[in-house]
Amino acid sequence: MRAAVYHGPEDIRVEDVEDPELDSPRGAVVRVTHTAVCGSDLWFYRGRSDRDAPSPVGHEPMGIVEEVGEKVRSVEPGDRVFAPFVISCGSCEYCRKGLHTSCVNGDSWGGDNGGAQGELVRCPHADGTLVRVPDRHADDEDTLEALLPLTDVMGTGHHAAVNAGVEAGSTCAVVGDGAVGLCGVLAARRLGAERIIAVGHHEDRLEIAEEFGATDLVTERGEEAIERVNEMTKGGVNHVLECVGATSAMETATGVCRPGGTVGYVGVPHGMGDGLDLHEFFGNNISLRGGVAPVRAYADELMADVLQGTLDPSPVFTKTVDLDGVPEGYAAMDDREAVKVLVKP
Amino acid sequence: MRAAVYHGPEDIRVEDVEDPELDSPRGAVVRVTHTAVCGSDLWFYRGRSDRDAPSPVGHEPMGIVEEVGEKVRSVEPGDRVFAPFVISCGSCEYCRKGLHTSCVNGDSWGGDNGGAQGELVRCPHADGTLVRVPDRHADDEDTLEALLPLTDVMGTGHHAAVNAGVEAGSTCAVVGDGAVGLCGVLAARRLGAERIIAVGHHEDRLEIAEEFGATDLVTERGEEAIERVNEMTKGGVNHVLECVGATSAMETATGVCRPGGTVGYVGVPHGMGDGLDLHEFFGNNISLRGGVAPVRAYADELMADVLQGTLDPSPVFTKTVDLDGVPEGYAAMDDREAVKVLVKP
Missing domain, CATH: 3.40.50.720 (NAD(P)-binding Rossmann-like Domain)
Structure with missing residues (x-):
């Protein structure tokens, strides 16, 4: 697949990488249709935080489920889903109390899971992480762009x-x-x-x-x-x-x-x-x-508002790029030309 | 009157100083019968915080009201009272919400008000600061020693x-x-x-x-x-x-x-x-x-427990001295020979 990869400060390249593969019964693979560049991505982009290079980037995925493990119950191939910036199991003490960022089985995007600024990601805990968009709204572009910020900034x-x-x-x-x-x-x-x-x-x-x-x-x-x-x-x-x-x-x-x-x-x-x-x-x-926001805990509540038309954070996206435009998206945010960049791989 | 006075690190002297005098209609003068040395007093004693020298010390007064201003309503001469380590008016926004330490008319012990480790203190806001011990309990030594920590450490x-x-x-x-x-x-x-x-x-x-x-x-x-x-x-x-x-x-x-x-x-x-x-x-x-504890907000509630015999913090006093013994009290706390020193001027 093609994906945006960090090679060093101010050096994001879109290149061919290996597809992330389903490797657990509770996992899923999602084809990314929408994602974004985050203000926090600028920390490594500007060289102010350490990050391995090369490494895939992006942590705000929305897309269509391609494949699920045999134990996954809440989503099926073909479903439109989005996911928070942290992967959580959904069943440990902390997930149950709404503190998914402290999940004892937690994981993150990037690495072998693939970055969200790429064509595919693997989510090792599909039931605890992925949020399914109801079918009725699953292909409405305005709704999807209003839901995308629930992966991070709105939560x-x-x-x-x-x-x-x-x-x-x-x-x-x-x-x-x-x-x-x-x-x-x-x-x-x-x-x-x-x-x-x-x-x-x-x-x-x-x-x-x-x-x-x-x-x-x-x-x-x-x-x-x-x-x-x-x-x-x-x-x-x-x-x-x-x-x-x-x-x-x-x-x-x-x-x-x-x-x-x-x-x-x-x-x-x-x-x-x-x-x-x-x-x-x-x-x-x-x-x-x-502290670090457990946005998974807020996803259902905020999605209900988006779907009923009473919440729309999409104006934070002031620029849209395709996958090849990701480096340009980083530059636009770095220069403060864009508040937040929407990416459609 | 005689009072303990800070002259510099490890130099507390008991000496003759001017009596604090009533100078406002809402004020009161209290003859101190019980007070204490506080862990926070050790900061200047050890030279780790700045303090003017010479200056009177002590901020946990309990005693008998000697004189009150004409507008004071809640206490009269002869009443047994104690007071928190901060002087508060009792009627500003913050006093009303239980945050007496942010009182907009707040004042502190020491200086012209006299320190609590002395024979007399002046309280410029008697109604908002002094807590009256009911007459029935006003001369019971055990009760008074159990109430004294409500001036600071218990609150x-x-x-x-x-x-x-x-x-x-x-x-x-x-x-x-x-x-x-x-x-x-x-x-x-x-x-x-x-x-x-x-x-x-x-x-x-x-x-x-x-x-x-x-x-x-x-x-x-x-x-x-x-x-x-x-x-x-x-x-x-x-x-x-x-x-x-x-x-x-x-x-x-x-x-x-x-x-x-x-x-x-x-x-x-x-x-x-x-x-x-x-x-x-x-x-x-x-x-x-x-943060800094608004102990005045808790005084009535905690006093009720002390008076009914269900709360007794007095075991924190592991040493008792008279006014002349105050320097020895500081030394005992500095050496950790005493948890907290009770002073009976």
Whole structure:
């Protein structure tokens, strides 16, 4: 098959690789029809995180089931499915409590499973991982593009909102205007937040935030952003979604959080030097909740909303490429020309 | 009056100082009958935190009201009262929501208010700060000694337990066997925890932990302690009380916390170098909650238990001194000869 392969920083090539093969009774092979480039892919692309080279890339697969193992019950060949960025068994303690990212049998895309930015992937735990799109919606392109973000960014934004404690009537702030931050705005609106303050630096992205339900936009940086939000809210908000992961974003999140409030964080911590300064958290009794998002836990609930037409995160896709266009997709995201790139292999 | 005064590291002197005087209609002056030396006092005593010298010390006052301002309603001269380590107004947004440590009119003991390790203190917000002991119990020495820890360590241990999410039937771990850790054990038992694993290094203190309700004692350090607890609990506990504040204690707390669990922390963060490593929190979706304890919020509830005889944290006092003995009290705590020192001026 053909697949995008990482060869080193800024060096993604689309080339022929071996097909991943079904090798377990609970597994499945899926022909990828839709996938995406993720903000987190930029870490290795920019050389800021280590990754073996060569290695297949992509972790947001949607496609048609080609083949299943004999013990698979929930999907059959021909089904349209999508899958979270983490592979989970669906039956261990953590999967049962909705923390699929801590699955004791967990696995990841890439390696022998194949990357999602390729023609085929193998999922070793089909029942616990793959989410079947009902037949009625399985070939509707708009629906599929609205469902695709549930593989990662939409579930992640939702995790931030849930962990920040957003509920009907809440006032909240969303730090970050990347795809996850935008989905955080959408998630907060869906949970009934009354006032949603989006903090970001890019006009085009903040326009999407407004479309997604942000009631206030803050474009200042650092201390100025903190002062602005605290002025607007008479001292900060009780619910903050930290959707970046950088030290500066965490500082902004803490700075706009009201004493006794909660920061829900989902950005992979990076650039924090030796760690997080706890003093402001401690002195103000600010809770820090969240982590890597168990998006499988949210998939059914969010899919129901997409299918009934009340949730559509697809505007985060501002560019579409085919498989050969994957390297161009990485470059566009690296240059911030695209918020998120949709790939149709 | 006579009072203990900090003159520099390891230099506490009891000397004549000016009496604090009533200077506001909402204030009160209290003659201190009972107070204590706190583990947090050791930070300046050991020269590890800055403090002006000379300055009066002590922040856990209990005594008899001498004089009140004309607007004070809840206490009168002659009343037995105790007060939290933070002075709060009782009527701002944060006091009303039980976060008295973020009081917008907050103040602290020491300075012109006088330190609690002295004969008199002035409380500028009597109604919002002082807790009146009912007359029936006001002169019962055993009761007073059981109430005194509510000024700080008992409320702090309770804050750790509440923030760790301990409830009836919980299995929890308490990291630290100082007075706060021991009170954390007591608080967890009071909240109905079924299994309480106390992690500490001092046999005499762990004996108190056992008396307070610890069901398991772990005396190993670092990685060995983590392995031991994880072995005992098949992978960690959902509720961890971090009652120290040092990096090593936070690492132990994180290490014994089950994925998706919560660390309730109340130890003033120190010795963390440049900050807290978030990666384990992030990867395992461990929540971090807590901070400086609003012990005023818990005073009435905990006092009710003390008065009905179902709560007695006084065993944390393993040494008693008079005012002249305060320097000796500091030395005893510094040498770990005493868990906590009771002072009767």
